[in-house]
Amino acid sequence: MNKVILIKYGELTTKKSNRKFFINTLYNNILKKLKDLDVVISKDISRMYIEYDSINENLVLKRIGEIFGIHAYEIAYKVETEKDNILDTIKEVLSSNIDNNNYTFKVETKRSYKKFSMDSMECNHFFGSFILKNFSNLKVDVHNPNIVVHVEIREKYSYVYLNEYKGIGGYPVGTLGRGLLMLSGGIDSPVAGYLALKRGIKLDLVYFEAIPHTSLEARNKVIELSKKLSIYGGEMRLIIVPFTKLQETIYQNVDGNYSITIMRRMMYRIMEKLALRFKGLVIINGESIGQVASQTLTSMNVINSVTNIPVIRPVACFDKLEIIELSKKIDTYDISILPYEDCCTVFVPRHPVINPVLSECIKMESRFDYEALIDEIMQNLNIIKINEDMDKDKYSDLL
Amino acid sequence: MVYLDYSATTPVNPEVLKTFDKVSLDYPGNANSLHELGMKSADLMNASVKQIADILNVNSDEIILTSGASEANNLAILGTILKYRNRGKHILTTKLEHSSVSETVKFLESFGYTVEYLNLLPDGKIDLEDLKNKLTNETVLVSICQVNSEIGIMQDVSQIGEILKEYPRVIFHVDGTQAVGKIKVDLTNIDLYSFSGHKIYGLKGIGCLVKKRGIELVPIIHGGKSQTIYRSGTPMLALYASFAKALRLIYTDFDSKYSHIVKLHDFLINELLKIDLIHVNSNENCIPQIINFSIQGIKPETMLHALSEKDIYISTKTACSEDNSLSESVLALTKNKDLAKSSLRISISYLTTEEEIKYFLKVLQEKIKELSFQKGE
Numbered sequence: 158m159n160k161v162i163l164i165k166y167g168e169l170t171t172k173k174s175n176r177k178f179f180i181n182t183l184y185n186n187i188l189k190k191l192k193d194l195d196v197v198i199s200k201d202i203s204r205m206y207i208e209y210d211s212i213n214e215n216l217v218l219k220r221i222g223e224i225f226g227i228h229a230y231e232i233a234y235k236v237e238t239e240k241d242n243i244l245d246t247i248k249e250v251l252s253s254n255i256d257n258n259n260y261t262f263k264v265e266t267k268r269s270y271k272k273f274s275m276d277s278m279e280c281n282h283f284f285g286s287f288i289l290k291n292f293s294n295l296k297v298d299v300h301n302p303n304i305v306v307h308v309e310i311r312e313k314y315s316y317v318y319l320n321e322y323k324g325i326g327g328y329p330v331g332t333l334g335r336g337l338l339m340l341s342g343g344i345d346s347p348v349a350g351y352l353a354l355k356r357g358i359k360l361d362l363v364y365f366e367a368i369p370h371t372s373l374e375a376r377n378k379v380i381e382l383s384k385k386l387s388i389y390g391g392e393m394r395l396i397i398v399p400f401t402k403l404q405e406t407i408y409q410n411v412d413g414n415y416s417i418t419i420m421r422r423m424m425y426r427i428m429e430k431l432a433l434r435f436k437g438l439v440i441i442n443g444e445s446i447g448q449v450a451s452q453t454l455t456s457m458n459v460i461n462s463v464t465n466i467p468v469i470r471p472v473a474c475f476d477k478l479e480i481i482e483l484s485k486k487i488d489t490y491d492i493s494i495l496p497y498e499d500c501c502t503v504f505v506p507r508h509p510v511i512n513p514v515l516s517e518c519i520k521m522e523s524r525f526d527y528e529a530l531i532d533e534i535m536q537n538l539n540i541i542k543i544n545e546d547m548d549k550d551k552y553s554d555l556l
Numbered sequence: 557m558v559y560l561d562y563s564a565t566t567p568v569n570p571e572v573l574k575t576f577d578k579v580s581l582d583y584p585g586n587a588n589s590l591h592e593l594g595m596k597s598a599d600l601m602n603a604s605v606k607q608i609a610d611i612l613n614v615n616s617d618e619i620i621l622t623s624g625a626s627e628a629n630n631l632a633i634l635g636t637i638l639k640y641r642n643r644g645k646h647i648l649t650t651k652l653e654h655s656s657v658s659e660t661v662k663f664l665e666s667f668g669y670t671v672e673y674l675n676l677l678p679d680g681k682i683d684l685e686d687l688k689n690k691l692t693n694e695t696v697l698v699s700i701c702q703v704n705s706e707i708g709i710m711q712d713v714s715q716i717g718e719i720l721k722e723y724p725r726v727i728f729h730v731d732g733t734q735a736v737g738k739i740k741v742d743l744t745n746i747d748l749y750s751f752s753g754h755k756i757y758g759l760k761g762i763g764c765l766v767k768k769r770g771i772e773l774v775p776i777i778h779g780g781k782s783q784t785i786y787r788s789g790t791p792m793l794a795l796y797a798s799f800a801k802a803l804r805l806i807y808t809d810f811d812s813k814y815s816h817i818v819k820l821h822d823f824l825i826n827e828l829l830k831i832d833l834i835h836v837n838s839n840e841n842c843i844p845q846i847i848n849f850s851i852q853g854i855k856p857e858t859m860l861h862a863l864s865e866k867d868i869y870i871s872t873k874t875a876c877s878e879d880n881s882l883s884e885s886v887l888a889l890t891k892n893k894d895l896a897k898s899s900l901r902i903s904i905s906y907l908t909t910e911e912e913i914k915y916f917l918k919v920l921q922e923k924i925k926e927l928s929f930q931k932g933e
Contacts, residue, residue, distance in 0.1 A: 373592060373595060374595060377595070503560060552600060555575050555578060555600070555797050556575070556797060556800050
């Protein structure tokens with residue numbers, strides 16, 4: 158008897174015209190994610206079937222749980238469509254998965270192969286009475302059963318399974334275009350990135366670096382966070398922006414309480430240029446309304462006015478605790494709280510302005526030639542390819 | 557040379573030594589330093605620890621690197637006792653332990669701890685009913701050797717761990733020194749697990765204690781955080797990296813190495829059983845790498861030296877035990893003092909060849925003839 162993982166697409170099914178594109182993207186994402194595990198994947202319009210080596214079962218299941226676009230999945234037993242085969246399988250599935258205690262159950266049959274000798278209702282009765290005969294500890298309860306025995310009858314093969322596992326949902330990454338995530342070392346931006354990936358956006362990551370005011374450890378921290386994101390988002394580019402000179406110039410030329418506002422405006426200007434160069438359609442960041450001075454609505458308004466590209470703030474309306482909860486779920490929290498300064502924290506004024514005035518910003522920005530500095534930055538980008546297992550061969554000569 | 561003492565120690569794998577050399581030269585920074593050289597070392601340290609953790613299927617933060625298994629055993633036992641001294645003063649262990657466990661618990665007796673030894677069934681396995689009976693509200697630690705070093709008896713530590721799950725106050729330590737690299741290990745139900753590098757073709761001077769999340773220990777070497785907070789001292793980066801490599805290499809092509817050993821073991825046992833005067837002490841619960849036997853009437857040291865003259869190296873008991881005493885392990889298993897006094901241990905490896913075994917058997921039979929003849933005179 159052959160075990161397969163049966164994947165249900167969920168939200169995908171509503172996208173009629175793009176369906177094929179969505180399914181193919183999901184298929185490719187799954188293939189990449191499981192490439193080292195010797196699996197065979199087949200797909201049809203409503204399901205994907207993954208055949209795997211049972212030794213890898215836990216690993217396969219773990220990774221399936223990290224792929225967006227999967228609504229639900231089951232470990233199903235696959236048999237040729239034939240009444241006796243199905244009965245044998247039901248018997249084996251039940252005896253290997255339940256103990257001797259008393260349980261209630263029902264059978265749920267889906268029959269897409271209409272030439273099968275019984276219809277769904279008849280199947281439910283037939284399989285149900287077979288189970289009652291063979292398992293004295295099982296009783297029928299169609300309303301609130303402990304166990305649901307699922308039988309899917311298809312033309313060539315049928316599938317029997319008990320439990321359905323919930324996938325992480327969302328859209329397959331890459332189905333909704335590209336975006337650029339502003340990734341600091343903090344708690345919020347990785348969570349924002351995760352949520353953007355969930356909606357199918359393929360990400361490139363942008364990190365503003367101000368060496369020597371920020372350390373290489375801070376960069377490593379960002380790389381570690383990027384690796385966590387690539388668990389869900391596949392391979393991505395980390396664009397490291399050399400921000401030191403511009404940041405120092407801002408610090409020297411603008412009024413202290415405006416320095417953060419102006420710095421953020423400069424970052425947005427650079428993001429817009431990066432979006433054009435790297436074909437991103439949106440900017441994504443971890444801003445959360447009211448969290449710090451640059452994240453008041455007035456600040457957001459003044460800062461955002463430098464660009465016309467949509468800025469998506471997935472955690473804008475989350476409480477800090479909700480963000481922390483999610484960051485723990487995606488395993489970025491422990492990395493984020495490592496105490497290295499990033500460029501948003503090095504030159505923090507004592508009293509940053511909460512309600513900046515746009516005309517003031519423009520006045521202060523006219524004191525120095527930021528365009529030239531930004532051009533210089535754009536010529537000196539450092540790009541690192543990020544992969545969840547990018548370090549796998551890093552020490553292959555030593556370890 | 558015919559080396560048949562792989563359970564005492566193994567020759568270092570040249571690949572492992574290469575790593576040691578290269579890391580020693582190329583990574584001069586202290587992994588605890590904040591500058592770039594230090595960070596470079598720390599990165600390799602983390603990668604080494606992660607590789608060890610991945611192979612054992614545990615988390616990186618559960619790996620404590622030590623100077624060897626003896627230190628790991630001491631840290632496991634003393635660290636547990638110090639941390640959980642309010643839980644009770646009763647320790648359970650067996651007569652099959654390495655001296656770094658048995659001497660450490662004996663040392664604790666002088667501080668008012670009671671040590672009880674679990675009964676063995678005739679086949680050498682721990683009597684699980686006896687374990688259940690001996691567990692009390694005062695029991696703080698159960699320490700069990702997964703594979704005994706003298707006879708090779710393997711305990712079902714997963715099953716013991718399963719039983720101990722019902723006693724959440726009891727810490728379960730397993731000494732896996734003779735298990736890692738010889739069999740596939742599963743640390744699921746184990747709180748603390750020790751093993752060492754030089755038994756897996758790594759270097760001497762490196763070992764590991766796996767400490768599961770949720771278990772706490774008081775360090776026995778104080779001095780602040782190093783690779784972990786549980787063991788101070790400058791990170792021994794070259795040893796760590798070489799250890800990670802040794803562990804990876806020993807589990808590479810493991811199945812074919814193992815079946816080679818099983819073949820040699822079966823052949824050797826068959827031939828030994830044909831020889832008069834020889835009693836094989838190891839049984840079917842023993843791992844195939846360790847073969848313990850006694851030769852009636854011949855002092856084991858005499859045979860050891862006689863074979864050594866012919867460039868064959870085997871062992872009486874374990875290399876770590878005192879001379880002249882009988883083997884506690886063989887006695888515990890056979891209940892026969894004569895056998896316990898005259899036992900020899902051969903330990904084989906995937907490096908062992910059939911020719912070596914044949915040569916050993918030939919010389920062994922010659923020496924038995926010679927030595928029992930002399931005795932007869």
